[in-house]
Amino acid sequence: MNTFFTWTKQDKALSLDLDHCEDHYFVSGDQRWLNLSSISYQTHFGLKNKFILKAIKEQMNAFSMASPKHNFKLKEAVSEELIKRTPSQQYKAFYTLSGAEGIENALKMARQITGKKKILALKNSYHGATMGALSITGDWRNDPHLLPRQWTMRLPEHHGDPEAIKLQKYLAKLKDSKAINDIAAICLETITGGNGVFIPSQKWMKTISTFCRQNNILLILDEVVCAAHRTGPFFGFEHYPFLKPDFIVMAKGISGGYIPFGAVLVSKKCAKYYDKNVLACGLTNYAHPLGLAATKAILELTTQEPFIKKKESNEETLVKWSQKLSLLGYTTRLKGSLMAVENVPFELKDLFQKGVFGAIQKGTLIMAPPLTLPKKHLENGLLTIEELL
Ligand SMILES: Cc1ncc(COP(=O)(O)O)c(C=O)c1O
Known part of the structure; x- marks a missing residue:
């Protein structure tokens, strides 16, 4: 590798080969990863917003x-x-x-x-x-x-x-x-x-x-x-x-x-x-x-009706998911479309294997889905994480 990976030992770096992006997915060959962390919390509007x-x-x-x-x-x-x-x-x-x-x-x-x-x-x-x-x-x-x-x-x-x-x-x-x-x-x-x-x-x-x-x-x-x-x-x-x-x-x-x-x-x-x-x-x-x-x-x-509706619908989905996880015994924190789930029993590599691009800090999963993510994709992503929980 001729380039560094940030904030990590280079020989331990976890990486994905990227061919191209779809609206909310990173694609490599016939594999794709749903972007559930908005990369590093910046792609609020997806990867291909026209x-x-x-x-x-x-x-x-x-x-x-x-x-x-x-x-x-x-x-x-x-x-x-x-x-x-x-x-x-x-x-x-x-x-x-x-x-x-x-x-x-x-x-x-x-x-x-x-x-x-x-x-x-x-x-x-x-x-x-x-x-x-x-x-x-x-x-x-x-x-x-x-x-x-x-x-x-x-x-x-x-x-x-x-x-x-x-x-x-x-x-x-x-x-x-x-x-x-x-x-x-x-x-x-x-x-x-x-x-x-x-x-x-x-x-x-x-x-x-x-x-x-x-x-x-x-x-x-x-x-x-x-x-x-x-x-x-x-x-x-x-x-x-x-x-x-x-x-x-x-x-x-x-x-x-x-x-x-x-x-x-x-x-x-x-x-x-x-x-x-x-x-x-x-x-x-x-x-x-x-x-x-x-x-x-x-x-x-962000002032347009379709955006506001989608953002609010995703926020509601996350509220429901957070309640569900609480019932399963997980500690969660949620504000809008920013969420933490403490002590998850999996690592980043497990998420990647399941086709989810996410963020985990010291055992805490940080969720920051794009605000424009269609509801179905969000729900599928949450289901995938639930399977790992
Ligand atoms: C809360 C907060 N402040 C500042 C920064 C630094 O931003 P940048 O990486 O664009 O310099 C970050 C980056 O992750 C952050 O999360």
Whole structure:
């Protein structure tokens, strides 16, 4: 092999030979695998979505490169529409090519705007593979790199703390310490993605939100997995109506995986800082026209009746399936089309053998079926998994 496989020992890597894709299947010779994890949680709209492909092709014919200094209608329209999807609509858009770059830029801005260095984050988290994003990541992927831990402090986990008792204790101690003066931001996945679909309680999130407000600490929400309806509404944080994030970081689903693309919505209050201060952030392919075209297409597609109906029907199917698995004794967590099933008695290779492309983290199956997956295919996929259970 002339290429690396990511996050694995190369001689242990599990891989599939890919000839081509159908709408929701990877195909190799006469074998096919149903895409039940949306690859790595990004192909919300399937692998061959004609509407998105057409939008990208049309933009490619118009122009497919632009300078960060160029203004063009597409850039303005997508920014306006993304901002319109937020409850407060008080944001300004910054563009990237990935989730990690989004987190990097949010961290850089938060540190610059506040003049403080530290970030509070969870241990059970993943925020991206670049040095800054990985430094606040708490999961195993941070460990081999010895990243600057002195910039990160760990919040107690929300799992098992629905009344936010551990959190309140921790924050009260923090408030009385000197460390509070150097905390720029709290950075959280709104709902934990690949690390187990843990869903913070309203009380836990409210405690975070109040603490941020009372102590001039900015709130960065990592919506890389949640955004674009993965958990139901467009943003995951819409499940917590009181939340007013200063930074909303998106990638994955906002381009459906068709083009590497990401965005950070920065609150107007924070964005204002850069009216008179240099924005020391940027990248060559900033606001790439093809990424914008894909996002424009998904923003349109997600308002259309057939999409909404299919998404809601799949969410109902997953609710029923989750209830069924609970009766069989499995612990499940579900929000929208993002689901975890704990302690599954099979491995990824068993799933692959059964024709399912999925994700398993430390014995927990993570389900993130495409939002446009036809009901029959979803039900067949769930049946296949049930056979393995
Ligand atoms: C919650 C979360 N944040 C950030 C990232 C990083 O995104 P990317 O791989 O596009 O850099 C990921 C990737 O899996 C993620 O799951």
